[in-house]
Amino acid sequence: MQLTGQNFVVLGAGQGIGENTVHALAQGGARVLCVDLDEGRASAVAKAARGIACVADISTRAGVEKIFATAKREFDGRLDGIVDVVGIGVGKTLNTLDDQSWQHQFDMVVGHAFLALQLGTPLLARGGSVVLVGSMAGEWPRGGTLLAYASAKAALHHLARSAAQELAPQGIRVNVVAPGLTRTPRLLDANDEAFWQAQAAEIPLSRAGTPADIANAILFLSSPMAAHITGVVLAVDGGANIGMLRPIAKSARAS
Template sequence: MNDLISGGTPDYLSLLRLQGRGFVVLGAGQGIGEQATHALAQAGARLLCVDRDEELARQIADAVGGVPCVADVTSRAEMQRVFDTARQHFGRVHGMVDIIGVAGIKALSAVDDAGWEQQFDIVLRHAFLAIQIGGEMMAADGGGSMAFVGSMSGNRAVPNQSAYATSKAALHHLVRCAGVEYAGRGVRVNAVAPGYVRTPRLNERLDEDAWNAIGKVIPIGRPATPAEIAGPLLFLASDLSAHITGEVIAVDGGAGSVAAFPDVKFAASKTPTP
């Protein structure tokens, strides 16, 4: 880190390593969370593996030598317990990676009050609690990094995802605001915004025809794997991203850069006859 600040040539690989640092992973049990947990562990982090499902929390903790933790992190008391547990085990919390978020897929006209509130609890409220509780703890202990999983639907209108997309858009802005607010206290706050990812949950809902159709509108030609989202999360957790905060990085195979217009053929322009 000193070489980064002084302008010398750093050991770049060492900046990726998280040797001995304590990290909390929210939603560690499967999909992107499982792969992010493995990525952090391979970089040397000590991990508190948080999931609502006790069996999933135990399995991933066993796989990476971490500590399992079962919690409903939409509760302030539960989120406080998560970070207190991490500090007790690791002495200090250096960072957090948060994958939690479930998409309610239905037309906006079909979303009732309870569904709207549940969507915002799952996506936004827990992130607010994580930043307020975990961010304050990290700031008091010397700084750290927080990386969230947003969504391409928080940047673009996606059919039948209005409630989910709005909650993700709010998460993106919370990340920007928190990144600026905590920057002077040594805590970086960032997010990645994936497009479609072949997670276990989506694999249950989409068949191969649907995946093939999705791949056709992604410039790279296919949806992401969970590991391809875990890589950028590791980058944001590490000192390689030391000068990045308040950012939402698209990891969508280029889908967000494509205009949704048909590929039409234009007639050749004609040179006027004098």
Template sequence: MSEMNRDGVPDYLSMLSLKGRGFVVLGAGQGIGEQVTHALSQAGARVLCVDREEALAQQIARAVGGVPCAADVTSRADMQRIFDTARQAFGRVHGVVDIIGVAGIKPFSAVDDAGWAQQFDIVLRHAYLAIQIGGEMMAADGGGSMAFVGSLGGNRAVPNQTAYSTSKAALHHLVRCAGVEYASRGVRINAVAPGYVRTPRLNQRLGEDAWNAIGKVIPIGRPATPAEIAGPLLFLASDLSAHITGEVMAVDGGAGAVAAFPDVTFGPAKTPTP
């Protein structure tokens, strides 16, 4: 918590600062991960930039003056190496932002055993490993913050995303449970739940007609940009959110607040028949 001035008002800008703190970004190479790596760096953090593709890890590390790390985050050995590398590079790890998650979009009837297992592996396993390895390390070193990227699909039913949405719902509950368990040890664990975001991966799969149709069901009128998800993640990483843990913050343009009913015009009330 920031020191108070004599009027009892904190220095709020200093509470946003991450100067000198070491952070790990899992999935730093593109999209939301790339933007949040820039956000953390601009706030003063030193960042270990983790991506499965070495070229992407190198590219973002050069851009922010960070440390590149190519790894498979579903591997326990690789996750241990990630946090050992970060501790060696920065002295200690103060925070983690985990972006990773790929949606398998298909009817539930078309999901086979391998696809179901793969969906949970890519959405949930790395989060479990990050908390169990990175959370323990941060707790031992004095605490820190962890922020994950969930999904609107983890809160609502989204067409043709049953496996993905179920795995994200599990991630949300992992965040809640682990957030409570680690709170007394100084580690805050939270998540954001975006709706549709114009990431490079989704831009390859959706045309402008699809994006326009999506925008029509979002109260703000359009899908999010990766930078608009990075901002709330920076907030959760900083001391501005010092009293928040175990929470999943909706960042969906209001989509999760809308009931999916048609917009109809109601006529005058009818007089009841005696």
């Protein structure tokens, strides 16, 4: 996990998975540009991890241009990794989604990842890594209020695989970390303990993930330990994708 002398940009660094990722990279020895829309959060995490704060809106081209212009200046043009954490659901159903909220959903999940790949990877001149935070909702069909979010995450996963193919000749790896249910600040605010216990009962490893669980996987994929891994979607979901062991019929057990 030795990242001494390496420079990273983390988009959505202010709290939860992004904040834990900044600390994981910094503990590995990397210098991190901590990007967030919220000035207080960007400054706090940058101060704690001895990184550099950058306030920008990743949902606009101008915002992402500002981020990589800052990275180029601060790191003397030498960038080694990009981590894009931002992804927020609009929470509308098939019946209530309008054109604007559908577009907004894709802007908040896929649009900034596209911009980061287009504007950020030219700075990875000595090869490097891009890790996008997806979701297991991008692997499984999800209706109801997750319909647009799941569709956008599926597009994000495919963008990562396609970009991995295109950028491999330049030594640039592109991977996705796909969390299952995770105890991030936003979800902790919105749900009581009964919710977390009920969900844990459906997860083979008996608990939801923590932001640190997700950050550890991001650190691995960003590091030289993953030097031969590109184009993967790594599930970090306590085994939810394999499902629970269920009792089976006696006749089947005997065979």
